[in-house]
Amino acid sequence: MRAYITRRLLLMIPTFLGISLLTFVLIQLAPGSPVAAKLRGMDGSMKADAATAQIIEQTKALYGLDKPLHVQYARWLGRLVTLDFGASMKDQRPVTTKIAEALPVTLQLNLLTILLVYLISVPLGVYSATHGGTRTNTAITGALFLLYSLPGFWVAMLLILFLGGGEYLNWFPIYGLNSPGAAALSPGGWLLDRLWHLAMPLFCLTYGSFAFLSRYMRAGMLDTLRQDYVRTARAYGFSERVVVWKYAMRNSLIPVVTLLGGLLPALIGGSVIIETIFSLPGMGRLAFEAVLSRDYPLIMGNVAIASLLTLAGLILSDLLYTLVDPRIKLG
Amino acid sequence: MTEQEQQQRSAGYWRLVWRQYRRNRPALLGAALVLFFGALSLAAPFLANDTPLWLVKGGKTYPLPNVITYADLQAENLYNNFDRWRPGPGEYALWPPVPHGPLRQDLRARLAPPGPIHWFGTDDRGRDVLSRIIWGGRISMSVGFISVGIAVVVGVILGALAGYYGRWVDAAVLRLIEIWMCVPSFFLIITVMALLEPGIMNIMVVIGLTSWPGVARLVRGEFLKQKEMDYAAAARALGLGDGRVIFRHILPNAVSPVFVAATFGVAGAILTESGLSFLGFGVPPPTASWGEILKQSQSYVDFAWWLVLFPGIAIFLTVVAFNLVGDGLRDAMDPRLRQ
Numbered sequence: 056m057r058a059y060i061t062r063r064l065l066l067m068i069p070t071f072l073g074i075s076l077l078t079f080v081l082i083q084l085a086p087g088s089p090v091a092a093k094l095r096g097m098d099g100s101m102k103a104d105a106a107t108a109q110i111i112e113q114t115k116a117l118y119g120l121d122k123p124l125h126v127q128y129a130r131w132l133g134r135l136v137t138l139d140f141g142a143s144m145k146d147q148r149p150v151t152t153k154i155a156e157a158l159p160v161t162l163q164l165n166l167l168t169i170l171l172v173y174l175i176s177v178p179l180g181v182y183s184a185t186h187g188g189t190r191t192n193t194a195i196t197g198a199l200f201l202l203y204s205l206p207g208f209w210v211a212m213l214l215i216l217f218l219g220g221g222e223y224l225n226w227f228p229i230y231g232l233n234s235p236g237a238a239a240l241s242p243g244g245w246l247l248d249r250l251w252h253l254a255m256p257l258f259c260l261t262y263g264s265f266a267f268l269s270r271y272m273r274a275g276m277l278d279t280l281r282q283d284y285v286r287t288a289r290a291y292g293f294s295e296r297v298v299v300w301k302y303a304m305r306n307s308l309i310p311v312v313t314l315l316g317g318l319l320p321a322l323i324g325g326s327v328i329i330e331t332i333f334s335l336p337g338m339g340r341l342a343f344e345a346v347l348s349r350d351y352p353l354i355m356g357n358v359a360i361a362s363l364l365t366l367a368g369l370i371l372s373d374l375l376y377t378l379v380d381p382r383i384k385l386g
Numbered sequence: 387m388t389e390q391e392q393q394q395r396s397a398g399y400w401r402l403v404w405r406q407y408r409r410n411r412p413a414l415l416g417a418a419l420v421l422f423f424g425a426l427s428l429a430a431p432f433l434a435n436d437t438p439l440w441l442v443k444g445g446k447t448y449p450l451p452n453v454i455t456y457a458d459l460q461a462e463n464l465y466n467n468f469d470r471w472r473p474g475p476g477e478y479a480l481w482p483p484v485p486h487g488p489l490r491q492d493l494r495a496r497l498a499p500p501g502p503i504h505w506f507g508t509d510d511r512g513r514d515v516l517s518r519i520i521w522g523g524r525i526s527m528s529v530g531f532i533s534v535g536i537a538v539v540v541g542v543i544l545g546a547l548a549g550y551y552g553r554w555v556d557a558a559v560l561r562l563i564e565i566w567m568c569v570p571s572f573f574l575i576i577t578v579m580a581l582l583e584p585g586i587m588n589i590m591v592v593i594g595l596t597s598w599p600g601v602a603r604l605v606r607g608e609f610l611k612q613k614e615m616d617y618a619a620a621a622r623a624l625g626l627g628d629g630r631v632i633f634r635h636i637l638p639n640a641v642s643p644v645f646v647a648a649t650f651g652v653a654g655a656i657l658t659e660s661g662l663s664f665l666g667f668g669v670p671p672p673t674a675s676w677g678e679i680l681k682q683s684q685s686y687v688d689f690a691w692w693l694v695l696f697p698g699i700a701i702f703l704t705v706v707a708f709n710l711v712g713d714g715l716r717d718a719m720d721p722r723l724r725q
Contacts, residue, residue, distance in 0.1 A: 066561070073565035081574075084581040197412075200713070204706040206657055208664050209680065209698040216687050216694065317567075324570030328661050342573045343665065346580045354577055358569060365568040 056377070063373055067366060071135075074362045078355065079131050085114045085351050110144065114351045117141050135363070140356030145348055150356035153341060158364075160232065161325035161337035164253060168260040169318055176265050177311065180272020184280065185299060196266075203266035208328045211259045215332070218255065227255050230334035256333045260326060271314060275307035282306075309380045316372040323368065324361045406718035413714020419707035427523040434517035436487035437468055438479035445476070452482070466490075486514030488521035488674040500692050507692035509682055515692060518674035519700050525668075525675040526704060529590055529659040530652040536594025538648050541601025546632050546640075548602070549609025559606065563599040571596040575658070579667040586669050589662065593655050601647055608640035642719040649712035653705045660701050676701050 115121055119130050134140060140150035179195065186192045216222075219229035228234065228251065237248045279285060280303055288302045289295075325339030334340070338361060345353035407413055431452055432439060441448040441459075448456055455465070464471060469490070473479060486504070492512035500507045506516035548559035578592050612618055613636060621635045662668045663677025671678065676697040683693030 069561045070564045070568065073561060074568055077565060077569060081577060084578065200709065201706065204653070204702060204709050206660060206698070206701050206705065208661055209694075209701065212680065212684070212687060212694055213698070216691075222688055320567060320570055324573055327572050327576065328665065331665065339573075342570070343576065346573075346576050346667075349580065358573060358577065361570045361573070362568040365570075366564075369564065369568065 059377065060374060063370055067370060070366055071363070074359070074366065075128075075132055075135050078135075078359050078362070079128055081358065082118050082120075082127070082131060082355065085118065085120065110349065110351075113144060117352060135359055138360070140359065141352040143345075143353045144350045145353070150352050151360075153353065154338070154356060154360050157325075157336055157338045157341040158323070160335055161330070161339065162322065164256065164260070164330075164335065164337060165318075165322040165325065167253065167257055168264075169315070169322065171257065171261045172264045172268055173311075175261070176268035177272050177308070179265065180269035180311075181276050181299065181304070181307075183269065184273045184276035185295075199266035199269060202262045203264075205263070207259045207263060207326075208332060210262070211255070211329060211332045214255045214258070228252050229255070232335060256329050256335060259329050268311065268314065272307065272311050275310045276303060279303040279307040312379055313376055316369055319368040319372065320361075320365050323364045403715070403718045407714050410714045410717060412710050413717070416707045416710025416714060419703060420711055423523055423704050423707065424527060426520055427527045430488075430520050430524055433482055434484035434486060434488065434514070434520040435482045436485060436490045437465065438481050440480035442479075443473075443477045484514065484517050484520065486517040488518045489513065489672050490517075497686060497690055499690075506696045507690070509679065509693060510686065513674075515679065515696055518679060519676065519696055522674040522676045522679065522697070523700065523704070525586065525663075525673065526656045526659060526701075529586065529593065530656045530708070532590040533593035533597065533655045533659075534648050534651040536591060537598040537651060538601055538644060540595070541598035542605050542637070542644060544598070545602035545605025546609055546637060549606040550613055550628070550632050550636070552610075556606070559602065563602060566596070566599045572658070572661070575662065576665065576667050579662065584667070584670040586673075589659060589668065593658055597651060597655065600651070601644060604643045604647055605640060608643060609636060612636045612639050646712055646716045646719065649708055649715055653708035653712070656701065656704055656708070 119127050122130075138151055142149055143153055179199070183192050183196060214227075215229045218224050218226045220226075232252055233245070233248050234252070237245055240248060276299075280299070285298060285303050288298045293302070323338065325337045325342070327339040327343050329335075330337045330339035331343050338357065341353070342357050342361075344350070345357055426433065435452045437452040439450060439452055441451050443459075448454075448459065451459060451465075459465060468479070469485075471479070484505070490513060492508065494512065495504065495508050496512045497510055498504055498508045498512070504514050504516070506514070506519065508514055509518070544559050544562065548556040575592050575596060579588065582588050609632075617639075618631065618636055621631045626635070659668060660675070660677035660680070663675045664681045665677075666681060668677055669675050679693060679697040683690060683697075686693060
């Protein structure tokens with residue numbers, strides 16, 4: 056076990072270096088970099104007015120773009136290790152502070168999303184494993200499949216149009232995390248207000264994953280139900296409910312739980328589109344605004360921190376699997 | 387794999403797959419929809435255009451002026467102005483079913499609701515929405531297919547090398563996959579799109595280069611399995627080179643899951659492209675794309691429902707179609723379900 060943990064942690068190093076290289080390539084696209092100038096043609100999309108000239112000078116100074124490549128890379132590696140990404144060009148606040156403010160919003164939103172997705176998909180998957188071939192089951196599977204294909208930003212627009220107080224119903228707020236006066240509310244009231252604000256974004260983020268996850272759950276359950284110990288449990292005369300929900304459930308959850316690792320990037324990086332549409336100040340919207348205003352330190356800080364946190368999360372989830380299922384081969 | 391199965395595979399694997407696929411009605415519907423949208427995109431210049439398909443003017447016949455540029459029509463400045471041309475005696479023009487170009491502005495008919503002239507209404511510059519949707523399909527389809535093509539080429543090569551050679555090659559490719567998993571891909575795409583010159587080629591390349599890891603993982607898994615099989619050992623024992631064993635012997639046996647993943651990938655790439663255009667990082671205006679119409683519609687969402695509904699349905703139907711085909715292929719290629 057200890058050997059496995061050490062090995063897994065050591066494997067972080069090449070991945071970290073890889074991430075640093077990939078983001079370093081991104082720096083070469085920055086305004087002021089010779090590579091970017093070549094890619095854009097001589098003047099290209101960047102107009103040479105005073106403001107852009109200043110941006111170019113700033114990025115040059117920040118990343119040392121006039122230095123040789125290996126010096127630039129060493130400097131970038133130093134920034135990654137110390138998590139020092141400079142100040143945002145827009146408001147001169149440190150990039151790390153801005154990210155520290157945005158990250159909790161995204162984490163909150165996506166933890167709720169994952170919770171909801173699992174709470175809904177797992178029972179659906181079990182149902183479809185135990186009720187294969189019935190008409191209800193076919194209908195549910197079909198409906199989930201259609202949901203899976205609906206573009207999230209389109210659904211968000213329709214929700215805003217029909218439930219967000221346009222010409223039609225005014226049931227949900229369409230932007231922000233809380234109402235303006237929410238700070239004065241009681242804790243319970245504040246929480247309700249927050250959930251009320253998150254309802255529509257949560258819906259847009261969850262519905263697409265039901266089909267995928269419930270399908271996995273169904274496959275896992277079908278596999279488990281074929282095993283000997285389940286037959287034994289049935290032979291003992293336990294009710295079908297106990298067999299399925301207690302005995303078979305635990306083992307068939309394992310493949311579904313291992314999928315969590317794949318959800319991590321979204322958990323930390325956030326959804327650019329949904330956060331932007333609903334004006335939620337999370338990582339996704341921060342990224343979008345950084346890109347829109349060509350705020351280079353913020354762009355780089357955001358990519359780097361999101362990637363590093365995701366890497367940490369991946370390692371953590373890998374280690375957790377071995378706890379969930381001791382049968383997982385180590386090494 | 388038994389001998390008989392092996393034989394079936396070589397004799398008519400695809401026929402077998404098709405026999406199974408045919409039984410799946412939703413998958414057939416999906417395939418029909420894919421063909422329909424594909425045909426619509428291919429035929430866009432003949433379906434939605436403000437230049438006639440056939441023109442008889444001044445005693446001369448001009449076949450297909452919509453694809454062939456005639457110097458004398460050009461000299462009269464008729465291109466782009468065909469809607470103002472009125473046929474004289476003996477003259478006529480045969481128009482496409484949707485006689486509006488995707489870029490043709492009609493400022494007197496701005497934001498017109500669907501009607502007999504503009505079936506799907508017009509946008510804020512008076513451009514015909516139906517025509518823009520038909521032409522936008524070309525963008526969606528080409529981004530879908532080409533970016534997935536890029537992802538498949540990169541993924542197959544890396545996955546095959548990793549699975550076949552194992553050891554440090556495998557370790558390196560696995561690290562590469564992990565790196566790509568960590569970097570938030572949509573954010574990476576918008577960053578690159580914002581910093582590079584906007585253009586459809588860049589979109590295809592960037593989407594393709596962010597979506598290969600799934601393919602690589604699939605191919606790697608297949609290669610790990612296949613390289614242990616007798617036929618692979620036999621090929622090696624015959625003294626064939628690694629390249630030949632990998633691409634001629636193992637790859638054909640490992641390719642089915644790639645087809646399935648690629649079909650789902652097209653749906654995903656179409657969604658990504660429409661999201662990019664929706665945020666303003668897609669193909670540069672005035673080129674029509676589905677996400678771009680939706681982006682416009684945000685300003686008029688309270689009354690111009692046709693700007694929200696029709697492009698949304700176009701995206702939805704295309705994505706459903708590709709997903710249905712992918713689902714059908716997966717079931718048809720699964721030997722456990724075969725009867």
